[in-house]
Amino acid sequence: MKGRRPESAVAAQFQDIRLLDPADLDAVLALQKRVRESLPDPSLLADDPPEFFARHLSRPNLIGGIERQGRLVAFGVLAFAVPAAQNFGTHLAFAPPRLATVGQLDGAVVDPDFRSAGLHARLVRWRIGEAIARQCRDVLSTAAPLNVASWRNMVRYGMHAVALRTLFGGLQRLLLHRDFLHPRVPDRAAARICPLEAEALTAEFAQGRIGVAVAGRGMLMAPFVKES
Numbered sequence: 001m002k003g004r005r006p007e008s009a010v011a012a013q014f015q016d017i018r019l020l021d022p023a024d025l026d027a028v029l030a031l032q033k034r035v036r037e038s039l040p041d042p043s044l045l046a047d048d049p050p051e052f053f054a055r056h057l058s059r060p061n062l063i064g065g066i067e068r069q070g071r072l073v074a075f076g077v078l079a080f081a082v083p084a085a086q087n088f089g090t091h092l093a094f095a096p097p098r099l100a101t102v103g104q105l106d107g108a109v110v111d112p113d114f115r116s117a118g119l120h121a122r123l124v125r126w127r128i129g130e131a132i133a134r135q136c137r138d139v140l141s142t143a144a145p146l147n148v149a150s151w152r153n154m155v156r157y158g159m160h161a162v163a164l165r166t167l168f169g170g171l172q173r174l175l176l177h178r179d180f181l182h183p184r185v186p187d188r189a190a191a192r193i194c195p196l197e198a199e200a201l202t203a204e205f206a207q208g209r210i211g212v213a214v215a216g217r218g219m220l221m222a223p224f225v226k227e228s
Contacts, residue, residue: 076123103131161211
């Protein structure tokens with residue numbers, strides 16, 4: 001019986017994450033377009049303009065890319081020193097000094113031919129590591145509730161869904177957060193499953209619960225551990 005290829009064998013098909021530069025802009029735009037066109041609902045992925053990617057290909061921001069046989073097949077955006085108007089920390093009422101230390105995971109895409117190869121997870125882990133290296137206190141990101149593949153990888157690496165907000169011109173997005181200084185500790189024993197519907201998610205967040213994992217077709221929501 002044929003089994004799945006070992007993860008190491010799959011990973012060996014792809015090059016290490018490379019820090020992209022302005023010369024990679026055309027490849028980034030082409031992959032973004034290809035991925036959006038492949039989605040059953042293109043609104044699952046923000047339609048960012050070329051200026052957005054050009055800005056993030058320059059310091060202090062980063063775009064990490066993964067290539068296969070010389071072709072870009074995945075990339076992840078990481079922003080630093082994000083202005084308050086675009087900083088997701090504004091939605092959590094961060095004070096200006098704290099906003100300045102946010103590392104913002106501002107989107108990631110994977111070529112549809114390689115969506116099961118673990119590339120998105122690699123890019124989440126890499127960007128969190130880069131944010132730690134830059135001494136960020138927080139990392140923040142967003143994901144459409146139905147884009148389970150995206151937020152699943154973020155909660156896998158210590159981020160939690162903490163709110164539902166209307167962003168990007170009227171799109172509903174989960175707000176995901178990881179606080180390196182004061183990490184949240186969810187009480188999984190008191191967790192319950194919430195459907196991925198706006199009204200239900202909003203009610204759970206209003207009760208102080210956070211999203212900690214995928215649970216079937218829903219999200220596992222848990223309160224914080226109570227201090228003794």
